[in-house]
Amino acid sequence: MRKLGKIAIPIVGSAALLFGMTGTAFASATITSGGAPYTGDVLGTNLGNVTLAGNSFLGPIINTCTSASLGAYTKYDGTDGKLNSVSISGCTNNRHGTTTVTATGLPYIGGHVDHDPVSGGRDGKIVIDAPNSAVDVKAILDLPDWGLMGVECHYGLTTSTPLSIDVYNPSNSNKPEPSNPHGQGKLAGQSLQFISGDSVCPASASANGNFQIVTDPGGADLELGA
Amino acid sequence: MRISLRRRLAAGTAALTLAGSLLGAVAAAPAASADTLPDFDFSACPDLPADADPQFWQCNIAVTYGGTFKLGSIETTIESPITLVYANGFDPVTYEPKTVFGSFKASKFLVQPGLFGDPFVTAIYAQPKYAGGLNTDGGKLNLNLTVSVQNPLLGSRCSIGSSSAPIALQLGIGTTNPPPPNTPISGEPPVVVSTNPVVLKTTVVDNAFAVPRADKCGLDLGLENWLVNLYAGLPSAAGNNTAIFKQYASFKPYTELS
Numbered sequence: 001m002r003k004l005g006k007i008a009i010p011i012v013g014s015a016a017l018l019f020g021m022t023g024t025a026f027a028s029a030t031i032t033s034g035g036a037p038y039t040g041d042v043l044g045t046n047l048g049n050v051t052l053a054g055n056s057f058l059g060p061i062i063n064t065c066t067s068a069s070l071g072a073y074t075k076y077d078g079t080d081g082k083l084n085s086v087s088i089s090g091c092t093n094n095r096h097g098t099t100t101v102t103a104t105g106l107p108y109i110g111g112h113v114d115h116d117p118v119s120g121g122r123d124g125k126i127v128i129d130a131p132n133s134a135v136d137v138k139a140i141l142d143l144p145d146w147g148l149m150g151v152e153c154h155y156g157l158t159t160s161t162p163l164s165i166d167v168y169n170p171s172n173s174n175k176p177e178p179s180n181p182h183g184q185g186k187l188a189g190q191s192l193q194f195i196s197g198d199s200v201c202p203a204s205a206s207a208n209g210n211f212q213i214v215t216d217p218g219g220a221d222l223e224l225g226a
Numbered sequence: 227m228r229i230s231l232r233r234r235l236a237a238g239t240a241a242l243t244l245a246g247s248l249l250g251a252v253a254a255a256p257a258a259s260a261d262t263l264p265d266f267d268f269s270a271c272p273d274l275p276a277d278a279d280p281q282f283w284q285c286n287i288a289v290t291y292g293g294t295f296k297l298g299s300i301e302t303t304i305e306s307p308i309t310l311v312y313a314n315g316f317d318p319v320t321y322e323p324k325t326v327f328g329s330f331k332a333s334k335f336l337v338q339p340g341l342f343g344d345p346f347v348t349a350i351y352a353q354p355k356y357a358g359g360l361n362t363d364g365g366k367l368n369l370n371l372t373v374s375v376q377n378p379l380l381g382s383r384c385s386i387g388s389s390s391a392p393i394a395l396q397l398g399i400g401t402t403n404p405p406p407p408n409t410p411i412s413g414e415p416p417v418v419v420s421t422n423p424v425v426l427k428t429t430v431v432d433n434a435f436a437v438p439r440a441d442k443c444g445l446d447l448g449l450e451n452w453l454v455n456l457y458a459g460l461p462s463a464a465g466n467n468t469a470i471f472k473q474y475a476s477f478k479p480y481t482e483l484s
Contacts, residue, residue, distance in 0.1 A: 057286040059362030060316040147415030189318035199424045203479035204281040206318035
């Protein structure tokens, strides 16, 4: 008999979040910075908490992380995007424990950026292609309320449904955090699927969060256009 | 129709027994042991709400195979399985949790043998019934129960608790915080005992719930409520009752159910 140790997967959600940000730099449209086409690294930094959640028979496990940053590369036309680094920290969960989220197997390659404006909403979207065998987000959960510590779950993109992140240009008044002057990304209810780990890990994880997106280094704004 | 004193006494005894059975509501069918896993039939899983994303919903089957149930002055060992089927999930954006009840099955169990060896007239049975309120708020399995008390002299609707005043259980794994005289107790964390399908063994507990008085006992009018209340010590305030449910639980995501 083996200890159940893993019930939750919330961490996975966060990993997915990270993916989205990085993997695909902006493509399929034109990405500029300072009026010139931009090819290079970009940095996504969370605006407010990033949350990740997975289900269990005793209710959802919701992880709230106070810090998240994603380092990615993109070509000016949005192709060849790579997610090179992921850092998520300060995660606690609603079962009075902590959660550690780590993205392994980086860089994650695959995806594109579309200029796909929506009236009153986004300017485009980052799409992480799926399935993507490179994606492996590890979540280790301590769940004191349920007597479970060190539950390890791995999540990836195993279905044909891509992961999508809405992108807002700096001048878009409908961006998630209007008081932040930079371009932003919004991850809302995107899912990652269980790939390995404890038998009790949630089958899917959902991630939510807002990010500012700038060049790295330099911190200059990026613009997504047609 | 007038009920003879002898019958009333028998009924009283039965009522008392009833309380015991109430506790026992758990046991009736062949008891599942730690070595013999119950069957998990996912065909009984409820349909999901129209707006539910099946990626974030799962069907759960919890089989209580042992433990104890103390209601007022009656304490019963659970010897027959109680099976609860339910679906739970959440909105992937708002994280609002939702629960859908599927089914609740518990066999009636004998609380008191017939005074004359008969299994019907003077014997008393009890059977737990689902009474609503199912959810997983707070990381616990919360559900309302009533206990049907079954004896011809008590009528067809005799129960401990009612739909408007049920036994409200909040079954959790963590340490409880009951009012006195009860003291804190803890459940047992889930352990994987099978992987195909995944079966968890766990113990959930609650000893901070109240038990309401008997309802509609005696010609369905409550004429015998006093007898059941007297025997079982009802109503029983929080701090005097305990549920320790040993369970096997299995689950499947709705993406695997079609």
